[in-house]
Amino acid sequence: MHHPTYNRTRTVDGLSIFYREAGPRHAPTLLLLHGFPSSSRMFAPLFARLSDRYHLVAPDYPGFGHSDWPDPKRFDYTFDRIASVIDGFAQELGLSRYTLYMQDYGGPVGFRLALAHPERVVALVIQNAVAHNDGLGAIWATRRAFWADRVAHEQALRENLLSFATTKSRHVGGDPNVELYDPDLWTDEYAFLNAPGQAQIQTDLFYDYRTNVAAYPKWQTWLQKTRPQLLVLWGKHDPSFDIGEPERYRKDVPNAKVAVLDAGHFALDTKADEIAALLREFMQTQE
Secondary structure: OOOOOEEEEEEEOOEEEEEEEEOOOOOOEEEEEOOOOOOHHHHHHHHHHHOOOOEEEEEOOOOOOOOOOOOOOOOOOOHHHHHHHHHHHHHHOOOOOEEEEEEOOHHHHHHHHHHHOHHHEEEEEEEOOOOOHHHEOOOHHHHHHHHHOHHHHHHHHHHHHHOHHHHHHHHHOOOOOHHHOOOHHHHHHHHHHOOOOHHHHHHHHHHOOHHHHHHHHHHHHHHHHHOOOEEEEEEOOOOOEOOOHHHHHHHHOOOOEEEEEOOOOOHHHOOHHHHHHHHHHHHHOOO
16 A cells, blocks of 8 residues: 655644655654755655554654745754654644664654653664764764864854765775765755855754764663664764774663674665665664
8 A cells, every 4th residue: 555755744833844744644653854964855765665554753853954044143053942842743743652773863852852752752763873972973073162162163163064075985885886875865955054154054964063072971871771662774884983882882772783884974865775675674663
């Protein structure tokens, strides 16, 4: 049976939040939390492969994709604020039980949801998202300097974070199989980053990323105490995050399932079939 993907909006805290939804609503729910500078669009490969059996919901954060982009002067672009909006979104849709799929920025958003409402979380899927300080690679030196002194390092941060070269590298990284990547992936995202207001929005939000690093010990403690059902998927050609991060998760949650993929930061770019198969196997243990 074919399950179409619906492109919808809900109003949350006065903001229009865009989301994609597919699959039977009575089925186990996957709440898909996207990365930077992507949107719910990054999960299209999973919608095509999993909506026959699972209920998939993927929102765009405020300031991303087709959700509202409120002016930073009247909206605090912080991970606490975005997590609060996504929490309200989940409640608006009546999502009381779900598996969280957390990629990149989806990690900080998802961990905030999990710690605030652990009773809602059936399981976690972590794909190239960090919860340990050592998981941040060498490229983060410029970014850490920005956190320490925003005024002195903001221009260097923007050049490091928002450039065309970095936008492309986020996808391809060190993967030698460049021909497998659709260049629309990074050209579309670079156009998004150059839209009016985006540089300020993303700079403000990234300045708040330092609060995630400060929260890592709390997230680790929660993982160690609760030992949730956990699947870690990791594109090994990621230029931003350390390849040792999956084993750090396994140290926190010894029964975690870990799969290191021959892929980049956005592993769904090239390994959608493999990821979908791993998710089906993992999700069946939750049903």
